[in-house]
Amino acid sequence: MDRRDEQMRSVKRWPLLAVVAVVFLCGAAWRAEAADDRHQLLATVHVHSTASTGDLTIEALAERAEQLGLDVLMLTDNFSLRYEYGLWPLPGLLKRQVRFPSVLEYGIERYLADVADAQSRHPNLIILPGVEVAPYYYWTGSIWGRTLTMHNAQRNLLVLGLDKPEDYRSLPVSGNPDAYSFDWRVAVNGAPILLMVPAVWLWRPLRRSTDRRSPRRMIACMLIVLAVALVVNAWPLSQPAFSSYDDRMGYRPYQALIDDVSAKGGLAFWSMTEARDYHEYTAGPMGTVVVKTEPHPEALVQTTGYAGFGGLYQDTRTSVRPGELWDRLLQLPEHESRTTPVLIGELGFHGSNDAGKELHRLVTALLVKERTVAGVLEALRSGHSYAVGEGDHHVQLRLEEFQVVCLDGTKSASIGDRLDPGGARDLMVRLSITAADHGHHPAKVRVIRSGQVVAQSAGETPFRFDWTDTTAPMNERMAYRVEITGSGELLSNPIFVAPILELKAEG
Incomplete structure (x- = not known):
């Protein structure tokens, strides 16, 4: 029993x-x-339409994007291209203004309405409205000395995720009149109107027989003319967001824009920080006016709170090399009061006449939870993405898998995620690479851990690479990312791995 x-x-x-x-x-x-x-969507970032400096309408861009098999179209039309220069001592009165097509000229409400209309006609394509913004430019030199130079007209940020007209209307940007503010300087600017008081008193004759051409009335007329000139010079009496004659602003205007966009729930990305822009324009007998923007990768350090930066584009780039600026930022302690900058690819598309540019040639692959605008913005914000551009043979790679795993694969993390290995030492990087045309193309892989190249391999697509990291340091936060070349270029955002803890021996 x-x-x-x-x-x-x-x-x-x-x-x-x-x-x-x-x-x-x-x-x-x-x-x-x-x-x-998550599933993968292909997005083209930094696209201009006829709302600013592009050649194609928003509708034409949407049609072309669908034809090329894109999932997301991120418009970044120029927000403001209004510039002016005034002569001392009356720069507001004796000035030359230049305006180019921009969202402010086109109309903010009209721009957003065009995007909404195109979206309704193309439900399979996510169209994200945004703007490219240079919040501040300044002048140095003198037109009389033939040394006049305008600086930083192309020191831009891409702003995404704002969908209300009032969010755009109040952006603190040079050339945006709605961003003007009222402070004590309004009283100073309006003070010349007080000259009208003595002018009126002087105009009134002391005696009935006073000649109308008396010195009193001549002085009164001069005061009236001076008052009107000074008020017109200071008009509008409110103050612009930033003075284009102050070369000591540094990065304050850019930080103000980033803070404003963040407070509204949007995303700000530094655009092409290592690109150089230089032009010379003839000003007749006054000589040549120089317009230039120097490379400014230090912007990634001098500002905080931005979502990320363009790390893959068709120009010189050193910040994304192993151990350089981006890797140093990724290694900052998590308690630092700054967000981890996300890498995106940006095309800078203005039209089909752009040499070597087509909407699908340089994309940002987004790993989204849902196929919505909110899902796209979440993937952008969290770094669940990689950037990829075509090479000379029009081959574009795809990163089918990039993971760091441990504990025999029972713990893992992918792009944009964080892995806590605890005391596990068996860290392994898993990679799977294909080509968009499913063909066989060369691929060279470099695994970068915290700024150091720790593994390399080469092969042909489809290509799989599993590598065990036997040299991972103890008690140190790590960031793994990959760089793939050979057929175009692919740069991933990092996978963060928490410090491996040393296990204490029992007994």
Whole structure:
């Protein structure tokens, strides 16, 4: 009887053990595949339409994007291209203004309405409105000395995620009259109107027989002319966001824009920080006016709160090289009061006449939770993305898998995620690379850990590379990213790995 009871208890244990095993396996599978609940969308970032300096309408861009198989079109039309220069001592009165097509000229409401109309006609394409903004420019030199130079007209940020007209209307940007402010300087600017008081008093004759051409009235007329000139010079009496004659502003205007966009729930990305812009324009007998913007990668350090930066574009780039500026920023302690900058690819598309540019040639691949505007913005903000551009042979790579795993694959993290290995030492990087045309093309892989190239491999697509990191440091936060060349260029955002903890020996 006792033996039979023991057998019955043993039989009853088996279902319980089976349930425990299933739960364990499901948990392991969930941990290993938690990052796989995202799907990939191809987005073109930094596109101009006829609302600013582009050649194609928003509708034409949407049609072309769908034809090329894109999922997301991120418009970044120029917000303001209004410039002016005034001569001292009356720069507001003796000035020359220049305006180019921009969202402010086109109309903010009209711009957003055009985007909404195009979106309704292309439901399979996500169209994200945005603007390219240079919040501040300044002058140095003199037109009389033939040394006049305008600086930083192309020191731009891309602003995305704002969908209300009032959010754009109040952007603190040079040339945006709605961003003008009222302060104590309004009283100073309006003070010349007080000259009208003595002018009126002087105009009134002391005696009825006073000649209308008396010195009193001549002085009164001069005061009236002076008052009007000074008020017109200071008009509008409110103050612009930033003075274009103050060369000591540094990065304050840019930080003000970033803070404003962040407060409204939007995203600000530094655009092409290592590109140089230089032009010379003839000003007749006054000589040549220089318009230039120097490379400014230090912007990534001098400002905080921005979402990321353009790290892949068709120009010189050194900040994304192993161990350079981006890697140094990725290694800053997490308690630092700055967000981790996300890398995006930006095309700078103005039209089909742009040499070597087509909407699909340089894209940002977004790993989204849902195919919506909110899903796109979440992937952008969190760094669940990589940037990829075509090479000379029009081959574009795809990163099908990039994971860091440990504990025999039961713990894993993908692009934009964080892995906590605890005391596990078996860190492995898993990569799977294909080509968009599913063909065989060369691929050279470099695995970069915290700024150092720790592994390299080469092969042909489809290409798989699994590498075990046996040299991972203890008690140190790590960032893994990959750089793939050979057929175009692919740069991933990092996978962060928490410090590996040293396990204390028992006993």
